[in-house]
Each structure stands twice: as C-alpha cells, then as structure tokens.
Amino acid sequence: MRITTIYAKTIADLAKPKLLVGYFVPLLTFMLFFGVAASNNMITEGAPLFQQEAELFSVSLFMAYMLGVGMPLQAVCSIFCAMTIASEAQRGTLRILLSKPVKRWQLYLGTFAGIVSYGLLIGAVGLLASGLFVYSFTDIDAIALEAGVFDALVGSLAYGLFSITLVTAVGLALAVYTKDRLRTAVGGFVIPVLTFVFITVQLFDLDIYDDFALYLVDPNRHFGNVFVFIHETVGGRLPTDTQAFIGAQIIGAYEQPDSPMHVPETLAYSGDVPILLSVVLLTAITLVAFALGLREFNRMDV
Numbered sequence: 001m002r003i004t005t006i007y008a009k010t011i012a013d014l015a016k017p018k019l020l021v022g023y024f025v026p027l028l029t030f031m032l033f034f035g036v037a038a039s040n041n042m043i044t045e046g047a048p049l050f051q052q053e054a055e056l057f058s059v060s061l062f063m064a065y066m067l068g069v070g071m072p073l074q075a076v077c078s079i080f081c082a083m084t085i086a087s088e089a090q091r092g093t094l095r096i097l098l099s100k101p102v103k104r105w106q107l108y109l110g111t112f113a114g115i116v117s118y119g120l121l122i123g124a125v126g127l128l129a130s131g132l133f134v135y136s137f138t139d140i141d142a143i144a145l146e147a148g149v150f151d152a153l154v155g156s157l158a159y160g161l162f163s164i165t166l167v168t169a170v171g172l173a174l175a176v177y178t179k180d181r182l183r184t185a186v187g188g189f190v191i192p193v194l195t196f197v198f199i200t201v202q203l204f205d206l207d208i209y210d211d212f213a214l215y216l217v218d219p220n221r222h223f224g225n226v227f228v229f230i231h232e233t234v235g236g237r238l239p240t241d242t243q244a245f246i247g248a249q250i251i252g253a254y255e256q257p258d259s260p261m262h263v264p265e266t267l268a269y270s271g272d273v274p275i276l277l278s279v280v281l282l283t284a285i286t287l288v289a290f291a292l293g294l295r296e297f298n299r300m301d302v
Helices: 003-014 017-042 049-068 071-091 093-098 104-136 144-178 181-203 207-211 219-235 240-251 275-299
Strands: none
Touching: 003 071, 003 104, 017 049, 017 071, 017 104, 049 071, 049 104, 049 144, 049 219, 049 240, 071 093, 071 104, 071 144, 071 181, 093 104, 104 144, 104 275, 144 181, 144 219, 144 275, 181 207, 181 219, 181 240, 219 240, 219 275
C-alpha cells in the first residue's frame, strides 16, 4: 500500500454527497445574500470598464475572504480531520489499516494531502460560484470578469491553500491526541469561530479591541495579513479602494483613511501587527502542529 493509495482513499472517504450538500447549500445561500448586498453597495451601474473591473475585484476579494476560501472552508476541513484519523481510531479500524504494508508517516501524509487537496477543490468551486453570483446580479460587462474575478483567483486559491493547510495540520494533530471525532471537530472549529467573533468586534469598533490589544490574538488580523501578503505577492499592490474596504475595514491590515472623501493613492500598512509577523507566526503554527501530530501518530498505541 503506497501513499497514493492512502491519498485516494482519503478523498473517497470525504466525497460524500450529504456532506457536500450540507456545505454548499448554506454557503451558496450566504453567497447569494452577500453577493447581492455587496453588488448593490459597491458596483456602479453603467460605469466605465476600468471602474467595473476595480469594483468587481474588490467584491471578489471580499467574497473570497469571507466565504469562498474563508471561515466555511476552514470549518469543513476541521470536519474532514474528524472523519479520517479520528474516526478510524474511534471505530477501531485504524488498527486494521496499520496492519497493511504501509508506514505510519505515509498514512499520515497521504491523509493530510488528501484533505488539503479536496478542500482546495471545494474552495475553487466556491470562488467560481461567488463570481458567478456577483456577475448575475449586476449590470457588468462580461469582459470585466477577467480583471475583476479571474485575476483574483490565483491569489485567493493560494491563500485558501495556506489557510486549509494550517487548519488541517491543527485538526489532524487534535485527531491523533484525542482519537475522538467530536472533540477533533469542535477543536478545529475554534479557529473559524474566533475569526468570526473578532471580525464582529472589529466591525462594531468596540473600544476593548484596542484597549486590550486584542489584535495580537485576533485570528482575523493574522489571516487577513496573510491574505493581503499573498495577493500582493501574486498580483502587486492592491488597488486603494480594495485596501480601504477589505484591507482596512474588514481585515485591518491597512490604516483607515482619515476621511472617506480624501483617500490617498495608497494606504499605509497597520502598525499594530506587521504583515510578515503574521505570515511567520501562522507558518510556524502549521509546521509545529504537523510535526507534533506526525510524532504522536508514530508513537500512538492503537
């Protein structure tokens, strides 16, 4: 039994129609709501092509970060971790699997790669669906889709890969330590739930956020910094309107402009949490979680 066999088995175990329906039905519902709301507030009907492209690009990044490769995808990858090693250990079938001619690191790595690959495929479908929704409910020229939607795909998929790799590393480590599906899923859900909570706190501009320096432990701030870093690495500096709406208001990676009527050509990065610090921190968490999970899996008594 090779690592490719474990990889294929993992994807087959995860590709359950009920799970896909349970994920995509609420996701597409929220996409429809957010798509209509964002389109009505951010896209100007009858605008010149360059303006359509810029506004559509901002909406595409908003939909990607919040939905397409954001919190819902992180949550479903936590469930995937619970459905694989944790489920096998709880049912007792992991012992049978390990009796096959396969090394433990191969089983762990094959499972890890299967979850990440399948999650990225689901993320790609979500990104394309969000672009379709925005286009369907706005009066935008089809030619604007290239710069407005497809130019954002590479960066968003790269961020999705980073995000679900981190969640999968943490989730599989929890699966090995707990050997329990429920605790693995609940533990993995902590990341997207905290991200949503901190987004809410930041949007309502509560004083406690700055007074207690909550941005230091805010997953939204760190994931948002990585989102900005990847997009700017792939496609260059984000447009100012995108910086103001996504980067400053939602993520907090940029300083808020003093006045919405006097927005500079480009916004300064927020000094609270440097972008590179977030990249290094989340990368370190991913590597440490993967290493700990693999070590414990090699030592696990089944």
